[in-house]
Amino acid sequence: MALVNENYLKLPGSYLFAEIGRRVSKFKSENPDADIIRLGIGDVTRALPAAVIENLHKAVDEMADEKTFKGYGPEQGYEFLIQKVIEYDYTPRGINLDCDEVFISDGSKCDTGNIQEIFGLDNKIAVTDPVYPVYVDSNVMAGRAGILNSEGKFNKIAYVPCTAENNFIPALPKEKVDLIYLCFPNNPTGMTLPKNELKKWVEYAKANKSIILYDAAYEAYIQENDIAHSIYEIEGAKEIAIEFRSFSKNAGFTGTRCAYTVVPKEVVAYTEAGEAISLNKLWNRRQTTKFNGVSYIIQKGAASVYTPEGQSQIKTLINYYMTNAKIIREGIKSMGIQVFGGVNAPYIWLKTPNNLDSWSFFDKLLTEANIVGTPGVGFGPSGQGYFRLTAFGSRENTEKAIERFKTRLKI
Numbered sequence: 001m002a003l004v005n006e007n008y009l010k011l012p013g014s015y016l017f018a019e020i021g022r023r024v025s026k027f028k029s030e031n032p033d034a035d036i037i038r039l040g041i042g043d044v045t046r047a048l049p050a051a052v053i054e055n056l057h058k059a060v061d062e063m064a065d066e067k068t069f070k071g072y073g074p075e076q077g078y079e080f081l082i083q084k085v086i087e088y089d090y091t092p093r094g095i096n097l098d099c100d101e102v103f104i105s106d107g108s109k110c111d112t113g114n115i116q117e118i119f120g121l122d123n124k125i126a127v128t129d130p131v132y133p134v135y136v137d138s139n140v141m142a143g144r145a146g147i148l149n150s151e152g153k154f155n156k157i158a159y160v161p162c163t164a165e166n167n168f169i170p171a172l173p174k175e176k177v178d179l180i181y182l183c184f185p186n187n188p189t190g191m192t193l194p195k196n197e198l199k200k201w202v203e204y205a206k207a208n209k210s211i212i213l214y215d216a217a218y219e220a221y222i223q224e225n226d227i228a229h230s231i232y233e234i235e236g237a238k239e240i241a242i243e244f245r246s247f248s249k250n251a252g253f254t255g256t257r258c259a260y261t262v263v264p265k266e267v268v269a270y271t272e273a274g275e276a277i278s279l280n281k282l283w284n285r286r287q288t289t290k291f292n293g294v295s296y297i298i299q300k301g302a303a304s305v306y307t308p309e310g311q312s313q314i315k316t317l318i319n320y321y322m323t324n325a326k327i328i329r330e331g332i333k334s335m336g337i338q339v340f341g342g343v344n345a346p347y348i349w350l351k352t353p354n355n356l357d358s359w360s361f362f363d364k365l366l367t368e369a370n371i372v373g374t375p376g377v378g379f380g381p382s383g384q385g386y387f388r389l390t391a392f393g394s395r396e397n398t399e400k401a402i403e404r405f406k407t408r409l410k411i
Contacts, residue, residue: 012152034370036366039328042390044392073296128160131380180210182212182213185344185347189386191341223322242283251317327399327402358385365387
């Protein structure tokens, strides 16, 4: 008799964005003439940069010639891309990395979900709340999260609230934890963490022999000073942190798929007997066993991001989306609605008006204004009463959405 992994049965309902899709599809079937503006999922809408397209075409031509054809590539990624990552993203910030500490992948979602495989099931994890659902759900699937209680929390996970009440700055856990998920600039709140606050987490991790899993997928959107683009800007972080980065949001690779994870060789976890084990070696073993690597064509496209033309073009993309963010932020703020984020990140986090719960506001916004956003409670219990909008739409739809907020929404 085949048995299922019963941990999957502990997952609450469907994946957040699948539930949003279901509700939107139902509304669309009942209102086929509705012009729906989607500001929910964090998917980009602008075309790939010209430099990327050019390199993709060149790589395709290489694959058409036996002399330059590439078969299986290194699971860790081609060195030509890894070297560019280090040269452009880390060396200018005084961070020294070796090529075998950078692992090219097909997305930060995959890596942040898969990284838990190299850790024991008895590790106590901590997540900021609200949080990107993959961090929690992947640990539920593994059997590390415990049971979901009536408050919407798993009893073996430490939840660290990030709300307006604490200015979205998470407090250190009151209990000892082993694995800490941090995402800054934050998804979903769009808020950031000053370097002095991030330093506290690094010091906590060093004192408790914990590991920080640092999602920096949105670092390219940082506009203000005193915000770390990499956790490795904090002294000692290379000893206790794994960092995740992506080409999805800065270069439009959501449909093309390329990212990377940095696992410094200094980062260790321990056996039950107390032996220190290099996590770099374990992640390398996991990837070589379960992952065949990102295609040569895609990696050549990603490498073009690290050219003068590519850097200029992705800056234009980021400025476009951040202008959208400002339009949304200022437009909603002018209505007297409390709003956060949208300054160093492409996400706007608003307090639902009239104390509506998150899903009720979702339905209200969809029905009255034909706008799709993301209910804050879908990111965790502390997201109840909040709502996320993204700046990744077109300028036309962004402006149209704010006009609908002001003219159609009854608040």
